[in-house]
Amino acid sequence: MLSRKIRARRLGAVGTVAIAGLALAGCSGGGGATDDESASGPVELTILIDSTEATVSTMQGLVDAYTAENPDVTIELENRPQGSEGDNVVKTRLQTGDMPDLFWYNSGSLLQALAPEQTLVDLSGESFMDAVTDTFKAGVTAGEGVYGVPVGNAMGGGVLYNKKVYEQLGLEVPTTWADFISNSEAIKAAGIDPIIQSYGADSTWTSQLFVLGDYYNVEAADPGWAEKFTANEAHFADTPSAQLGFDHLQEGFEKGLYNADFGTTTYADALEKLATGTGAQYPMLTFAVSEIQANFPDNLQDVGFFAIPGEDASDVGMTTWLSAALYIPQGGENEAAAKEFLAFVASPEGCDAQTEAVGVTGPYFIDGCDLPADLPPAVQDLQAYFDSGKTFPALEFLSPVKGPSLEQITVAVGSGINTGAEGAALYDDDVLKQAQQLGLEGW
Structure with a gap:
């Protein structure tokens, strides 16, 4: 659907994401030798990735583009x-020394739980990191080191909805x-x-969006809450605005x-329900648009996006996520x-490979990466929040604290347990x- 080496137009101003602006302008690019001694001769690399179709397709696009230019490398x-x-x-493979050459994983608080200073290679001295935006670097920094290179786009957490259903029923995008x-x-x-809702096999992570998003x-209700949370001075159960996601x-x-089958519905099933209109609204991150584009291209124009509405119709904004990253x-x-x-x-060549493989679901975190003009409706909706400055980072990018059992807890609440x-x-x-x-202070 998308042409190779796209240089159509930039996505425009991306607004404030509180940590720093998403800089998309100007960059020399290209994958060349790093600041360390270059590899020579045939090389075989292995990359550990998650099993979502979007991740697999994105990485396969990067691998195909890279190995086409570097035939001595097998990945x-x-x-x-x-x-x-x-x-x-x-965590287990890092601890046992069984991790392959690279791996794909979250940025933010989940990265901090990997003890990156002890387990990962610091990339802060590499010249290619100059192209990575400061916004993203903040999410992959521990101590004095910077550990990850972004893959994918900036994301919004909210509700993907079927526009045809909304139009048929005369509904408007909710502001509260x-x-x-x-x-x-209705x-x-x-x-x-x-x-x-999709609590089926390998999909319980999807239950978290009403809380995290x-x-x-x-x-908006409690400015600076993340700092108080990190210092153990505020908690979900004693802060009404924070408990609301669970409520x-x-x-x-x-x-x-x-949906009656929420206990067995998988993430893939949920996207099919949404795209075909048997389900109308799906709380999800916007990266899911790429899977809709891949599996239901005829329905792509039927899917829109809105932020999870709060209590104040005059202040409607979106929670944002950094993309995942590759680590060594x-x-x-x-x-x-x-x-x-x-x-x-x-x-930019790496961004083009990703765009060719899965399309675009938001701004890139690499300077000089341009985006196509024919963005899907849900991505246009996402961009409107960035353009208006009505965004704020998810808690996991403001605090190193994220409990490992949240998805089990949200499944229990969403199931009435x-x-x-x-x-x-x-x-x-x-x-x-x-x-x-x-080892945080105050805990």
Whole structure:
């Protein structure tokens, strides 16, 4: 769908993401030799990645483009599970020295849990890191080191919705949570699943969006809450605005607004429901647009996006996510070759390879990367929040603290096993263990 070497137009101003602006202008590019001695001769690299179709397709596009220009390099992709199971795989393989040459993983708080200063190669001295925006570097920094190269686009957390369903029922994009519930009840009355939930195999991570995607509204109600949270001075269970995400999960279940098969529905099933209109709204990150484009191209124009609405219709904004990154574990035998691959990823040519493979779901974090003019409707909706400056980073990019059991807790609340208040309290306990493991002051 997208042409090679796209240089159509830039995505425009991307707004303030609080850590720093997303700089998209000017860059020399290209993957060449790194500051270390270049690899020579045939090289075989292995990269550990998660199993989502978007990740697999993105990495395959990068690998194909790189090996076409570097035929002496062979790159194998190795899959791991998603969610907390995948987190455990990454931690275990790092601890046992069994990690391959590179691996794909989150930026932000989940990275901090890997003890990057002890386990990962510091890239801060590499010239190719000059092209990575300061916004992204902040999310992959620990101590004095910078450890990751971004893959993919800036993302928004909110609700993907079926525009045809909205048009057929005469609904407008909600600006308050009450509006969202009202829309959902109207959709239910029409015989369509109002809010898609997907707690099936390998998909429990999707249950977190009502909590994590609501942070713009938490910050609007309690400015600076992330700092108090990190210092153990504020908690989900004693902050009404922070508990609301859990309460929203409870409300959706109690009002029967979820698809009846939410316990077995997978992430892939949910995207099919959304794209085909058997389900109307799916709380999700915008990276899912690339999978809709790949699997349901005829329905791509039917999917829009809006931020999770709060209580104040005059202040509607979006919670933003940094993309995932590629990292090099310490002690690898092919470090020089791995860095050369990262130099390619951190270049306009690398961005073009990704755009060719999966399309675009938001701005890149690499200077000089241009984007196509024919952006999908959901990405245009995302961009409007950036353009208006109505964005704020997700909590995991403002605080190193993120409990490992959140997805199990949100599944329990969304399934009616626990109340929202109970879920918030359980998560505070989960966070306590993580903060103590990190050795944070005040915990």
